[in-house]
Amino acid sequence: MASSTIGASNVSITAAQLAQQPNWIVVDNHVLDIAKFASIHPGGAHVFANFRAGANDATAAFFALHTTDVLRKYIPRLRVGVLEGAQANDAPSSRDFVNPVGLAPSERPGYATSPYYNASHAAFRKVVRKFTQTEIRDEALANDVTGKAPSSEMFEKLGAHGYLALRLGPSPVLAAVYPGPLPGGIKPSEYDYFHELIVAEELATLGTPGYADGIGGGLSIGLPPVAMFGTDALRRKVLPEVLSGKKKICLAISEAGAGSDVANIGCKAELSEDGRHFVVTGAKKWITNGMFADYFTTAVRTSGPGMGGITLLLIERSEGVSTRLIKSMYSSSAGTAYVLFDHVRVPVENVLGKVGQGFKCIMFNFNHERWVMCATIVAYSRVLLDEAMRWAFVRKVFGKALIEQPVIREKLANMTSRIEAAHAWVESVTFQMCQDSKAKHLAGQIALLKAHCSEVMWKCVDDAQQVLGGRGITQSGMGAKVERIAAYAKLGAILGGSEEILRDLGVREMAKETSAVNANNRVSARM
Ligand SMILES: Cc1cc2nc3c(=O)[nH]c(=O)nc-3n(C[C@H](O)[C@H](O)[C@H](O)COP(=O)(O)OP(=O)(O)OC[C@H]3O[C@@H](n4cnc5c(N)ncnc54)[C@H](O)[C@@H]3O)c2cc1C
Incomplete structure (x- = not known):
């Protein structure tokens, strides 16, 4: 008997029963009734012609085009039973694709010990990841597709668990206006820029840029000026309303x-x-x-x-x-x-x-806004790499997996190199912000960093979409995440200062420092 607990049914199904049902297929021993699914798939029943071949065992055909996520998604809705005498696992983990190029240092090759992160960051990431995946994910995926605004319930849930307060960033103001505790039990006074980096990264893994900006994009740039420059009475009224999610x-x-x-x-x-x-x-x-x-x-x-x-x-x-x-x-x-x-x-x-x-008040906010965008953009680029890598293993063309093609491996190499370099720069700047977030030299460096990150993302979008082929530019199916992130790539290059403006600013800042050091130099004096 099957031991599975998921799906609508655990009934044991014989080969003879299977043969009599034109709409039943077998994937990894799960017997699925695809009649309903055929009616919603754009290809209709025709799509399943391949899956019916070979005594209804569609496992190979299914995994040539899908990952285990897709199987997991449909088992609860489509399973009518389990093949007699077989074992169907709740989590088809043997086929799960685990990409070693993850977000956390421990998930990246060679980064097992990073000087930047401590135990508090690791514990915090776990809590934020769980919350993101269990409490935010479903609404994010649904609303990003339909364009619906995040629900009031979501704002209030984020407020109640301290997630809106996290978007204010670490500052004495946070400790003063939010008693805490923050997610993971962190005291507001202990919250640093690496914690905030983690928040941006984990949210980005959902691959829903419009929705992610919906739940607090305005807060992270609109509330700090109130917290920093508002009168006491204004702060007392507005900060609790916004941080609780009751107002936006x-x-x-x-x-x-x-x-x-x-x-x-x-x-x-x-x-x-x-x-x-x-x-x-x-x-x-x-x-x-x-x-x-x-x-x-x-x-x-x-x-x-x-x-x-x-x-x-x-x-x-x-x-x-x-x-x-x-x-x-x-x-x-x-x-x-x-x-x-x-x-x-x-x-x-x-x-x-x-x-x-x-x-002056507007300028005060820019470093933080741009740095958050850098963290987010690099995280989206990693998601693109993750999706491209996954697909390169799944997809077989001309009888070979894409990963076996040198040209595809070169694209993955380029993506990885660009992302690793950009991520290392983001972490270096984050470290400097932890020392002194108002340090003069940061404005120019963050400006150059943001222009670099958005260019990296643009190139990663190009590579990922080429690896995914038609799916990378399709709003549903295996490439949907890549398609959604691609739609954000140009925003990253324009919002919060366009690439042209930021590169110019970065060099002007460098020139200022150079002029100050070389005060007697005639060229620098003219700058
Ligand atoms: C989806 C979205 C969300 C946004 N959210 C907000 C928000 O919440 N709040 C807000 O206030 N704004 C927001 N913005 C506005 C955003 O900040 C501006 O679009 C951005 O600052 C660029 O301004 P612009 O579009 O008018 O381009 P322009 O200033 O007209 O520039 C056009 C092009 O010319 C280039 N350019 C301009 N000047 C120079 C120069 N001196 N040298 C070389 N090149 C130059 C620019 O780089 C750009 O490529 C948002 C924009 C978008 C699209």
Whole structure:
């Protein structure tokens, strides 16, 4: 008798019974009724013609095109029994593909002991991974495909378990505003940038970039200015609401005429006659989470042109605020919005920092925002490598697995080398941030790092899609993860500072340091 516990049925099925059922096939001794599945598969019943050959044992044909994940997914829905006298395992682990090129140091060859990670990081990764896979994964996969916003229940669950607080990043502010404990029992004062790196990496493994940005992309860039520059009263009100998931926040800087050139924003804020309100009129474009945000951390123009005329204001969704969806390459789960302010009255107490000093507050946040993007982009690149490697073992073409083709191995080699180098740089910068996240030299280095990471990802997308073939550009099936991540690749190259702007910034910062050291040099003096 079979010992399996999964699936709808453990009934023992004889070869004679099997032969009488035109819609039953056998995969790894599981007897599956594919009638229902044929009706939802784009290829219909025709697809299963191959699977029916050879006394209905479809094991070889199935695993030539699928991984064990697919079998696991369908066993509960399709299994009618187990082949008589055979053993069907709950976890078909002998066929599971384990890619040694994983995210955690212990999962990467040669990284068994890393100077960067301690026992707290290893324990934290386990907790975050489990939560991501068991509590977030299902909604992420469903909503990323449909473009639906993350549910309110999800936000509140993330809040209750401390996951929204993690997106604030390590800072004295976190310890002050969030009593903890954070996931894994970590005290806010112990939470460091390697913990935050782990959060970004584990979330990326889901391969749902739009949804991942949906659950806190706005918070991670919109809330720090409130925490750092808001009045005590504002912080006491807004931080608990947002960190508990009851309210949502976003950062509204960019406009149609001011993306890279932030100092050029035109959204106007005029002081009311009684001096108690700013009246805000203007539009913001491409605002992540804007569709469902309750708060907008907004750059407004309070006086003349240039950066000196910019103020940062916290605007609550209220009369005169409206949002419209902007559809971009990745999932609308991110809630990317066009935000209109039509004579919106905002109390002067909602100024973040000082009037006319908004540009400084915006700059304050950039290093952290860009570094999070680097961590995320490299993690997505690893997922691409994982998927490409897996497929290279599964797929047989011209009678050979793809992995046996030197040209395919070269693509995997290029991906691996680029990712390992970028990851090592990310970890080096992370280490420096742990020492002093405000160190002057970091702005230029993080700018160059982000431009490098997004280029790495772009190349990895190209290689992974070539290895996956048609599946890598198909929204369902074995290449769906690669297709979803590919849709994010250009976002990585543009958001938070485009590659051109960041490379320029990186070199300008280097030139500044060089000029300072070589003060008497005539060339550097002209820079
Ligand atoms: C999906 C999505 C989400 C976003 N989320 C947010 C958000 O939450 N909040 C927010 O405020 N903004 C957000 N943005 C806006 C984003 O930050 C801007 O798109 C970005 O800053 C670039 O601005 P731009 O698109 O206007 O490009 P432009 O500034 O018009 O630049 C166009 C091109 O010219 C290049 N370029 C510009 N100046 C120079 C130069 N001096 N030298 C060389 N090349 C140059 C740029 O690199 C770019 O390639 C989002 C954008 C998208 C697409």
